Amino acid sequence: MIDRSSLYKGLSCAAWGYFFLVFDVNLGTVSILPRFVGWLLLLRAIDELKEERRDLALLRPLGILLALWTGADWLASWAGKDVDGHLLPLDLIVAVAQLYFLFQFLTDLAALARTWCREPEAADLSRRILRCRTVQTVLVTVLALVPYVPAPRWLPEGVSGGALVVLAIVYCLLGIALMLYLFRLRGTFKDAAPPPLPPASGGGTGEI
16 A cells, blocks of 8 residues: 555655756855755655656666765865866766656656546646656756857857856746646645644743
8 A cells, every 4th residue: 555645755855856956056166955965855755656656766776876976076066176077978978867867757757646636637737747857858958968069150159158048047947847746746645744743842831
């Protein structure tokens, strides 16, 4: 029997994991929203959801490698360095691994929506998650390749930089949409949410 509280916690971890993957706020060279935290949250989501979607367990080794890679990059940032951009084949392998992980992860969450949500909400929510998955795949591919593909000579100076800003904004909006859809899916299991923590006990009776 599926533990509904596990589904609730798993979807919470998935939604907040995307928050850390999408948004990047830096203090100097160091991110205060490190991406490796996002991958760790997605790994936790896999642990909670794998009984319902067994294919998710196959993503765990890949998620561990991505967490280690982004963790190493975050540690290097404290010294003003990074692990990306030094070896093109390795960068492309990491980008492909990330694409595959997120594509399959969202595919399984869309299937989860079809299984648990009421009709017609199930079809609508599943379709929205799959649409975000497709757009995300295209955006991540473009953003990963742009640093290695020279801009055409006929393109006016500054246009390529503006296009990157627009793509980054769209990527952030997509991340927000995905979070909202995952929280909406989590609402299906609201009745299984963990109970609130009891108030801290003090020395008195708590009455005034």
